[in-house]
Amino acid sequence: MQAFDQVMAANEQYVASGRHTDLPVRPARQLAIVTCMDCRIPAFPVLGLELGDAHVIRNAGARVTDDVLRSLALSTHVLGTRNALVVGHTRCGLFDPEGTITATLTDLMGHLPFNQSWGTFTDPEESIRVDCDRLLRWPDRPSGFEVAGLLLEIETGALTTVVPPRQATPVTDVPGS
Numbered sequence: 788m789q790a791f792d793q794v795m796a797a798n799e800q801y802v803a804s805g806r807h808t809d810l811p812v813r814p815a816r817q818l819a820i821v822t823c824m825d826c827r828i829p830a831f832p833v834l835g836l837e838l839g840d841a842h843v844i845r846n847a848g849a850r851v852t853d854d855v856l857r858s859l860a861l862s863t864h865v866l867g868t869r870n871a872l873v874v875g876h877t878r879c880g881l882f883d884p885e886g887t888i889t890a891t892l893t894d895l896m897g898h899l900p901f902n903q904s905w906g907t908f909t910d911p912e913e914s915i916r917v918d919c920d921r922l923l924r925w926p927d928r929p930s931g932f933e934v935a936g937l938l939l940e941i942e943t944g945a946l947t948t949v950v951p952p953r954q955a956t957p958v959t960d961v962p963g964s
């Protein structure tokens with residue numbers, strides 16, 4: 788497999804370069820990013836991150852799924868992050884205003900895997916708002932949890948604010964929680 792051979796050859800050079808690190812496991816900026824798996828998003832340089840600064844959790848569409856919350860539980864409660872950024876983007880493969888992607892995928896696969904939706908959306912900014920809201924209401928959120936949402940314009944690399952930084956209500960202050 789060519790892709791495999793390329794990776795292993797590149798790794799030999801990486802090891803020889805001596806650039807590996809013994810940074811602490813806890814992200815220095817107490818920051819977790821949720822963004823899309825899109826191969827055109829260089830998450831670290833776009834956001835000004837260095838190794839050791841942040842967790843970067845990626846999936847199709849930058850959606851806050853149950854599995855993202857699984858990662859965030861570890862990120863926040865064990866590894867000390869307190870800030871979550873949802874970074875969606877323009878020209879995303881899950882932008883599906885006509886429902887054609889959903890129909891095609893479901894037709895190809897013959898079923899919805901893992902009982903999940905495909906996570907498609909008709910409005911990128913609304914998708915970011917919905918996912919930020921899910922984080923702000925996350926029942927297991929830590930105290931001092933802050934959430935913001937950004938839209939990355941793939942064509943220019945520019946970020947715009949969709950959801951300004953908002954502090955989640957402490958879980959203990961929510962009646963019935």
Ligand SMILES: [Zn+2]
Pocket residue numbers: 823824825847848849876878879880881
């Ligand atoms: Zn995408």
